[in-house]
Amino acid sequence: MKRLLERLRQGYRTIPFPDESLRLPSRFRGRFALDPSKCRAGCHRCADVCPTGAIKTEPLRLDLGACLFCPECVSACQEGAIRSTPEYRLATCTRPDLVLDGHELRLATELGEKLKRLLGRSLKLRQVSAGGCNGCESDLNVTGIVVFDIGRFGIQFVASPRHADGIVITGPVPANIQLAPRETWAAVPEPKIAIALGACAISGGPYAGSEACLGIPADIPISLYVPGCPPHPLTILDGLLRLLGRNQ
Amino acid sequence: MADLGKHETAQARPADGLCRVGNGAAVALARLPVLSDTAFRRAVVEACAAGARLAAMAVLPGPPGARTILAVLAEDAHARLALVGTPVPAPGGQLLALSAELSQAQGFERELAEQHDIRFADHPWCKPLRRHAELEGPAVGEDPHPFYRVEGTGIHEVAVGPVHAGIIEPGHFRFQCHGESVLHLEIQLGYQHRGVEAFLLRASPARRLAIAECVAGDTSIGHGLAHCMAIEALASVEAPARADGLRAIMLELERLANHVGDLGALCNDVGYLPGASWLGRLRGDFLNLSLEICGSRFGHGMLVPGGVRFDLKVEAQTSFLERLAAAEADLEHILDLVFGAPAVTSRFEDTGVLARELAESIGLVGPAGRASGCARDVRRDHPFGAYRTSRIEPARASSGGVMARAQIRARECRESIAFVRARVLDLPATALAAPLPPLRPHHLAVALTEGWRGEIVHLAASGAGGALAAYKIVDPSFHNWLGLALALRGNQISDFPLCNKSFNLSYAGHDL
Numbered sequence: 001m002k003r004l005l006e007r008l009r010q011g012y013r014t015i016p017f018p019d020e021s022l023r024l025p026s027r028f029r030g031r032f033a034l035d036p037s038k039c040r041a042g043c044h045r046c047a048d049v050c051p052t053g054a055i056k057t058e059p060l061r062l063d064l065g066a067c068l069f070c071p072e073c074v075s076a077c078q079e080g081a082i083r084s085t086p087e088y089r090l091a092t093c094t095r096p097d098l099v100l101d102g103h104e105l106r107l108a109t110e111l112g113e114k115l116k117r118l119l120g121r122s123l124k125l126r127q128v129s130a131g132g133c134n135g136c137e138s139d140l141n142v143t144g145i146v147v148f149d150i151g152r153f154g155i156q157f158v159a160s161p162r163h164a165d166g167i168v169i170t171g172p173v174p175a176n177i178q179l180a181p182r183e184t185w186a187a188v189p190e191p192k193i194a195i196a197l198g199a200c201a202i203s204g205g206p207y208a209g210s211e212a213c214l215g216i217p218a219d220i221p222i223s224l225y226v227p228g229c230p231p232h233p234l235t236i237l238d239g240l241l242r243l244l245g246r247n248q
Numbered sequence: 249m250a251d252l253g254k255h256e257t258a259q260a261r262p263a264d265g266l267c268r269v270g271n272g273a274a275v276a277l278a279r280l281p282v283l284s285d286t287a288f289r290r291a292v293v294e295a296c297a298a299g300a301r302l303a304a305m306a307v308l309p310g311p312p313g314a315r316t317i318l319a320v321l322a323e324d325a326h327a328r329l330a331l332v333g334t335p336v337p338a339p340g341g342q343l344l345a346l347s348a349e350l351s352q353a354q355g356f357e358r359e360l361a362e363q364h365d366i367r368f369a370d371h372p373w374c375k376p377l378r379r380h381a382e383l384e385g386p387a388v389g390e391d392p393h394p395f396y397r398v399e400g401t402g403i404h405e406v407a408v409g410p411v412h413a414g415i416i417e418p419g420h421f422r423f424q425c426h427g428e429s430v431l432h433l434e435i436q437l438g439y440q441h442r443g444v445e446a447f448l449l450r451a452s453p454a455r456r457l458a459i460a461e462c463v464a465g466d467t468s469i470g471h472g473l474a475h476c477m478a479i480e481a482l483a484s485v486e487a488p489a490r491a492d493g494l495r496a497i498m499l500e501l502e503r504l505a506n507h508v509g510d511l512g513a514l515c516n517d518v519g520y521l522p523g524a525s526w527l528g529r530l531r532g533d534f535l536n537l538s539l540e541i542c543g544s545r546f547g548h549g550m551l552v553p554g555g556v557r558f559d560l561k562v563e564a565q566t567s568f569l570e571r572l573a574a575a576e577a578d579l580e581h582i583l584d585l586v587f588g589a590p591a592v593t594s595r596f597e598d599t600g601v602l603a604r605e606l607a608e609s610i611g612l613v614g615p616a617g618r619a620s621g622c623a624r625d626v627r628r629d630h631p632f633g634a635y636r637t638s639r640i641e642p643a644r645a646s647s648g649g650v651m652a653r654a655q656i657r658a659r660e661c662r663e664s665i666a667f668v669r670a671r672v673l674d675l676p677a678t679a680l681a682a683p684l685p686p687l688r689p690h691h692l693a694v695a696l697t698e699g700w701r702g703e704i705v706h707l708a709a710s711g712a713g714g715a716l717a718a719y720k721i722v723d724p725s726f727h728n729w730l731g732l733a734l735a736l737r738g739n740q741i742s743d744f745p746l747c748n749k750s751f752n753l754s755y756a757g758h759d760l
Contacts, residue, residue: 027543051455135465159413212443
């Protein structure tokens with residue numbers, strides 16, 4: 001009886017998605033807004049303070065794939081050429097698309113017709129953590145809770161690569177686990193997709209340059225890049241649904 | 249003798265030859281006592297017999313032939329840390345293992361052997377702490393990573409991992425079983441080794457902070473704060489009081505999110521889905537309070553050596569406290585159901601019990617340690633920041649099983665909520681950060697925090713010009729993985745997921 005009452009008290013908590021009215025708090029650091037016209041000639045303060053070298057100047061560019069979404073560049077820029085916005089939609093289909101240069105970000109587009117027909121209403125993914133610190137893993141797990149309920153879109157994380165249509169890789173892929181993404185990818189039947197989730201998987205993140213980390217093997221073709229450290233659950237959800245053509 | 253900074257607490261060398269410092273202090277490297285191997289061994293063993301614990305062991309660099317093995321002993325009853333060193337033996341030489349007498353040294357000595365090629369005589373199981381891929385392969389004759397094997401009729405082995413079935417970090421578990429019963433479990437980690445400690449030395453200050461936040465991604469504030477405290481100690485600067493208050497709020501929010509998430513995961517593992525679903529949602533409410541303050545669910549960007557970057561202004565406090573109260577009410581309702589459900593309690597009770605003597609001997613820390621009756625908590629024993637003035641009393645239990653580890657989390661959640669509320673209402677009106685002076689050369693800083701998993705230790709040593717020369721991190725998982733292995737003994741293998749969840753240790757934090 002108590003449980004039933006609590007069930008009523010808890011109510012329905014699943015958020016509508018996609019929904020234009022969804023807004024994250026103003027302090028959330030999502031997509032950066034660049035205005036290269038405000039850059040002072042010769043100024044490279046933002047690039048100097050960036051922990052991962054994600055920013056280049058003259059002209060101003062910011063690589064969301066290497067960005068840790070920390071507040072360093074925004075607080076260093078006195079001209080207001082870099083602002084952070086709470087916009088969570090960030091995922092792209094290609095690596096170059098992750099580089100912001102003041103133009104509109106080219107967000108992920110849907111898979112080809114054949115793949116979309118096969119996977120569009122039922123996508124099973126196998127996750128491979130390869131050096132992930134449990135940040136990306138945590139917020140990927142969160143997509144399954146009642147608030148985000150990724151299952152309602154037909155997306156599910158499965159235990160066996162044999163049951164999967166694709167893999168999601170997190171982490172900078174340390175040498176000690178390099179076999180895992182490679183063999184998991186090989187075990188997924190065709191046709192299949194690979195998703196790089198988080199700064200570490202995309203660029204090495206804070207570990208780019210560490211001899212102990214190798215990165216995702218170059219022969220695994222990536223269909224979706226989800227930037228962030230870690231990406232917000234909404235960023236993940238948005239990226240996956242864009243790939244499936246489900247959130248237009 | 250080097251001059252001491254204003255908040256250094258290094259004392260004149262007492263009779264036992266150890267150098268004492270307080271948490272978050274630095275000492276000139278020249279003051280570090282370096283004893284002969286037998287005197288070092290005696291000093292450590294005697295200190296531990298008198299109630300101290302090994303909090304960290306590391307190698308401090310020096311010219312060839314002059315590297316030093318450092319031991320950091322936590323003297324909990326005296327709120328101080330004792331430091332002692334001994335020279336790294338010359339190539340070909342070896343040390344008598346502390347582990348032969350002091351079980352809690354086993355992991356540290358295995359790590360020293362693995363990272364610095366130091367050989368230990370009489371170590372009971374001196375296998376590398378981390379499995380390294382380059383040591384494996386057909387070219388290698390002897391298996392460098394053998395598993396302990398139980399032999400006998402009806403004994404069988406179960407191997408799990410490194411790739412697991414869920415969205416989890418990699419690690420390998422090797423069970424020696426008799427029927428359903430686990431006789432022995434050996435946990436082989438190392439797959440997550442990212443070279444954190446070595447890479448930190450080469451990184452820019454901003455990148456060091458980013459790496460510290462990702463040592464274990466669910467403990468960004470715990471590790472980030474320890475890093476900031478170590479750097480502040482080297483720079484001889486203190487964070488302003490308001491920063492201390494905000495740091496403590498963030499640390500407790502991190503504890504709340506993870507404890508609530510763990511309680512939900514425990515419900516999930518015994519099939520109590522209302523608890524799993526509601527607590528899983530509630531975890532997000534605490535993460536979102538962190539986001540509200542600093543823009544990141546995991547607290548990234550909040551900390552900076554010298555203070556904090558974001559404030560919780562008066563006008564934002566009301567809504568913050570309202571949301572905290574709503575989350576508190578939800579939590580109480582759900583916990584009432586969870587701990588009142590026989591389906592849950594009958595599975596939690598008497599599962600994965602770790603007796604106090606065993607827990608103490610292996611140096612168990614954090615909620616898992618407190619669940620076994622080891623009342624260790626850095627916030628009380630070595631208070632730092634806001635905990636120096638606002639005390640928090642650690643939760644206590646003694647039965648040492650899954651139930652105790654769940655109850656400890658529930659109690660700590662209540663304490664953390666009360667603590668956060670009090671801190672929000674009592675934030676001192678100071679600056680958010682102090683400017684960071686250059687790091688003093690040739691100093692050693694020791695910083696401990698109590699993360700949600702337990703004691704976090706960061707050691708930083710500076711060399712010439714104040715450049716970082718050595719960095720050592722001890723995540724609570726370093727001690728506690730062995731606790732999980734021992735807690736499984738005599739349990740059914742089908743209870744492994746439940747026991748594992750009740751510890752919920754970090755692979756990344758262990759492997760570094």
